[in-house]
Amino acid sequence: xxxxxxxxxxxxxxxxxxxxxxxxxxxxxxxxxxxxxxxxxxxxxxxxxxxxxxxxxxxxxxxxxxxxxxxxxxxxxxxxxxxxxxxxxxxxxxxxxxxxxxxxxxxxxxxxxxxxxxxxxxxxxxxxxxxxxxxxxxxxxxxxxxxxxxxxxxxxxxxxxxxxxxxxxxxxxxxxxxxxxxxxxxxxxxxxxxxxxxxxxxxxxxxxxxxxxxxxxxxxxxxxxxxxxxxx
Numbered sequence: 001x002x003x004x005x006x007x008x009x010x011x012x013x014x015x016x017x018x019x020x021x022x023x024x025x026x027x028x029x030x031x032x033x034x035x036x037x038x039x040x041x042x043x044x045x046x047x048x049x050x051x052x053x054x055x056x057x058x059x060x061x062x063x064x065x066x067x068x069x070x071x072x073x074x075x076x077x078x079x080x081x082x083x084x085x086x087x088x089x090x091x092x093x094x095x096x097x098x099x100x101x102x103x104x105x106x107x108x109x110x111x112x113x114x115x116x117x118x119x120x121x122x123x124x125x126x127x128x129x130x131x132x133x134x135x136x137x138x139x140x141x142x143x144x145x146x147x148x149x150x151x152x153x154x155x156x157x158x159x160x161x162x163x164x165x166x167x168x169x170x171x172x173x174x175x176x177x178x179x180x181x182x183x184x185x186x187x188x189x190x191x192x193x194x195x196x197x198x199x200x201x202x203x204x205x206x207x208x209x210x211x212x213x214x215x216x217x218x219x220x221x222x223x224x225x226x227x228x229x230x231x232x
Contacts, residue, residue, distance in 0.1 A: 002026035009059035021218040034205035037215040043198040086156030086164040092148045101136040126154035146177030163194040
């Protein structure tokens with residue numbers, strides 16, 4: 001049974017028409033799927049819809065065997081899914097008035113009701129995992145873009161999610177900072193983390209992804225193992 005299955009997802013925006021035109025795919029536990037395709041093809045909208053940051057017009061999300069209607073899911077259903085997922089945004093989405101550790105622990109304490117000391121213990125472990133244990137007390141404006149994105153990854157990992165969605169996690173970074181973020185993501189892939197990654201980094205997709213989904217004009221144009229996709 002797939003960990004995640006999406007069936008016939010459709011999404012429209014006023015003035016732009018239908019941007020997702022019946023997207024269907026599944027994700028097995030431990031898979032790393034790279035979502036490729038041209039800008040404006042619907043990749044980011046797809047991630048936002050399956051994490052309920054945007055509301056789809058129609059479609060079904062089946063998470064670990066439990067179906068949820070993407071158009072009409074209630075808050076309880078949405079929360080139950082979000083508690084098992086992580087999301088890494090393009091532009092970090094860190095709290096500027098919180099340290100690196102504070103950013104990692106905030107959701108654990110306020111969103112999940114964890115004891116603060118226990119949350120900080122987890123937060124330090126996750127910062128260490130992404131190579132930033134020595135920057136726990138630094139604020140975002142004291143960190144490079146690559147370091148900020150690694151804090152965002154640590155924040156996602158702290159909740160021990162079943163799957164992490166990455167929305168073009170290196171698109172806001174200079175080329176010399178991109179490598180440090182991709183190295184962390186490759187490490188996670190090697191450790192068996194289930195990941196759905198919207199990316200333009202073909203080198204990462206070639207080396208770390210198990211499967212490629214190419215989206216264009218709101219449809220899946222191609223879906224195949226990474227080795228097959230890059231064989232030419």
